[in-house]
Amino acid sequence: MGGKLKVDILTLFPQFFDSIFNYSILKRACDADILDVNIFDLREYTTDRHHQADDYRFGGGAGMLLKPEPIFRAFKNIIPDVKPKPLIIYPTPQGIPFNQDVADELSKETHLVFLCGHYKGVDQRVIERWVDREYSLGDYVLTGGEIAAAVMVDSAVRMIPGVLGDIDSALDDSFRHNLLDCPHYTRPENLNGLSVPGVLLSGHHRNIALWRKITAQFLTKKRRPELNKK
Numbered sequence: 439m440g441g442k443l444k445v446d447i448l449t450l451f452p453q454f455f456d457s458i459f460n461y462s463i464l465k466r467a468c469d470a471d472i473l474d475v476n477i478f479d480l481r482e483y484t485t486d487r488h489h490q491a492d493d494y495r496f497g498g499g500a501g502m503l504l505k506p507e508p509i510f511r512a513f514k515n516i517i518p519d520v521k522p523k524p525l526i527i528y529p530t531p532q533g534i535p536f537n538q539d540v541a542d543e544l545s546k547e548t549h550l551v552f553l554c555g556h557y558k559g560v561d562q563r564v565i566e567r568w569v570d571r572e573y574s575l576g577d578y579v580l581t582g583g584e585i586a587a588a589v590m591v592d593s594a595v596r597m598i599p600g601v602l603g604d605i606d607s608a609l610d611d612s613f614r615h616n617l618l619d620c621p622h623y624t625r626p627e628n629l630n631g632l633s634v635p636g637v638l639l640s641g642h643h644r645n646i647a648l649w650r651k652i653t654a655q656f657l658t659k660k661r662r663p664e665l666n667k668k
């Protein structure tokens with residue numbers, strides 16, 4: 439059994455996460471006390487009558503920003519004043535690329551805090567004062583940081599020992615050894631004339647391993663040639 443991960447998420451849309459942590463592997467991780475998730479509603483840290491969390495950008499232009507004061511207030515409440523400090527992550531298209539290596543690294547932490555941005559993002563002073571890491575899922579823009587935070591938590595949690603039933607199933611995932619995963623088959627052997635590659639039924643373990651390696655290399659070269667060069 440590995441470590442335990444505490445995840446705090448600060449968001450304008452707390453309900454977004456209801457379903458994410460209530461199904462399948464993430465739910466099992468919570469039930470097994472491997473994962474401890476706390477969702478914080480950013481609006482609760484506003485002080486005005488309308489609970490306004492966003493504001494116009496200085497300099498003009500379309501799109502609002504999340505105001506800094508509620509976020510400062512929230513972090514001062516959420517983040518314990520003791521060491522070790524949690525790692526504060528801000529998902530943003532301006533971040534460095536999130537990949538399997540980052541997921542592995544995050545799975546070894548004990549406390550992660552995610553700040554979910556919206557609209558044009560957050561006031562830069564929030565990033566300078568609080569944020570340790572900015573990660574991007576890819577070269578596209580999402581409506582908010584919630585989906586990105588959920589992806590990052592999911593991919594990190596599944597790497598914590600004890601979360602997946604069979605840890606071997608993570609060891610030969612896509613992106614291990616800079617390769618995409620090979621195709622897989624299950625029963626029946628013949629599906630209305632669609633058959634399974636014979637080698638997989640042969641019981642010959644060395645040939646099966648070789649077939650999987652070759653098909654993974656072929657697929658990687660065809661679809662993701664840049665992975666091959668890493």
Ligand code: ADE
Pocket residue numbers: 529530531573574575576577578579580581582583586
């Ligand atoms: N928020 C909006 N777009 C994003 C992206 N591509 N990656 C991470 N966070 C985001």
